[in-house]
Amino acid sequence: MKKYLVYLSGDYLNLALEELKASLEAEDIPYSNMELISQIVIFESNKEPLVAIRRCAYTHFLAELCFIGEIENNKIDVQVLTLPNLEEKKSIRVRIKKIGKNKSNFSTSEMEKTIAKEIYEHYLNHDFEVDLINADYTFRGICIANKLFVGFELYIQDKKEIVKREPGKRPVFRPGAMKVKFSRSLVNLCRVKKDSIFYDPFCGGGGLLLETLLLGAYSIGSDLDYRAIESSKVNLKTYVQKKYELLVADSRKLPIIRADAIATDPPYSIQSSTHGEEILSLLSKFLEEAQSLLKKGSYCVFCSPKKNQPEKIIDDFPSFSLKTIIDTRIHKSLTRRIIVLVKNSD
Numbered sequence: 001m002k003k004y005l006v007y008l009s010g011d012y013l014n015l016a017l018e019e020l021k022a023s024l025e026a027e028d029i030p031y032s033n034m035e036l037i038s039q040i041v042i043f044e045s046n047k048e049p050l051v052a053i054r055r056c057a058y059t060h061f062l063a064e065l066c067f068i069g070e071i072e073n074n075k076i077d078v079q080v081l082t083l084p085n086l087e088e089k090k091s092i093r094v095r096i097k098k099i100g101k102n103k104s105n106f107s108t109s110e111m112e113k114t115i116a117k118e119i120y121e122h123y124l125n126h127d128f129e130v131d132l133i134n135a136d137y138t139f140r141g142i143c144i145a146n147k148l149f150v151g152f153e154l155y156i157q158d159k160k161e162i163v164k165r166e167p168g169k170r171p172v173f174r175p176g177a178m179k180v181k182f183s184r185s186l187v188n189l190c191r192v193k194k195d196s197i198f199y200d201p202f203c204g205g206g207g208l209l210l211e212t213l214l215l216g217a218y219s220i221g222s223d224l225d226y227r228a229i230e231s232s233k234v235n236l237k238t239y240v241q242k243k244y245e246l247l248v249a250d251s252r253k254l255p256i257i258r259a260d261a262i263a264t265d266p267p268y269s270i271q272s273s274t275h276g277e278e279i280l281s282l283l284s285k286f287l288e289e290a291q292s293l294l295k296k297g298s299y300c301v302f303c304s305p306k307k308n309q310p311e312k313i314i315d316d317f318p319s320f321s322l323k324t325i326i327d328t329r330i331h332k333s334l335t336r337r338i339i340v341l342v343k344n345s346d
Helices: 013-026 050-054 108-122 159-163 180-189 207-214 226-239 279-293 310-316
Strands: 002-008 032-037 040-045 059-072 075-080 091-099 137-144 147-156 197-200 218-223 244-248 261-264 299-305 320-331 334-343
Touching: 002 013, 002 137, 002 147, 013 040, 013 050, 013 059, 013 180, 013 320, 013 334, 050 059, 050 147, 059 108, 059 137, 075 108, 091 108, 091 147, 108 137, 108 147, 180 207, 180 261, 180 299, 180 334, 197 207, 207 218, 207 226, 207 261, 218 226, 226 244, 261 279, 279 299, 279 310, 310 320, 310 334
Parallel strands: 091 137, 197 218, 197 261, 218 244, 261 299
Antiparallel strands: 002 040, 002 059, 032 040, 059 075, 059 147, 137 147, 299 334, 320 334
């Protein structure tokens, strides 16, 4: 059993934590003793969680936890937990970031030197060189108040890849389109798996479909607006060469008979039309249809403005259980409420 260190984005921290758990479940990675400390999560697993962390939107890096430090009385006491087997004559670097309000008097460079000394003493005959730019091995840590957590880096998020897929970079931009990280987090919350059938009944410009296709799912999208479907076709062809299906259809009468996971962002009558239907009424009719598509244990995720209290309608659908509610403030006039449901009976 190994301990892992995950550094979460400070934006939407609750969403980041729920996304992490959902991604671990989607990839069948068992975990235990999970602890959230400010923006870091520490947990144990007997299976390397790399495949799950790579799919997360709000995770900065994953590391195998190696050191825990205590900073007090102008001294850094370091406890060595475990260190991986590394090849000789390679380059290394240590990178530490301070977060939170109660920051240590020690500079990050002093902390890095302390950890580097511990590393050199452990790998005494390895002839390591320091390379701060393109090191073969990176030890990455977070300092919170007087605590220091350092691990051997297994993964760090490539922000450039995310930027390439942002709504403003797509061939067809649609107002109200979700940012990539938010879209990815929604599809992670519905536990979509590789080769499974994902469905978005309000697909708009195809943002959620794009993220599920990149995760290896077979994705189906529908929308009542044919212009949205045309937008999705253009956008998806730009980024992926995989098979998918797009349909002009009404969410109140879904055109398919089965799906393994559903995630969607229904219209709010703000930048996208509900075609004359009250929002809660539209959601109710969508859920009525959605419950017939999913098998027991499958997830359905949707959003609505918090002020609409979308959770009020859940009791009308006893085949669904409420897994979690996550509120995310988008701007001063919109807090988006994410509802995560799990099908509890066939």
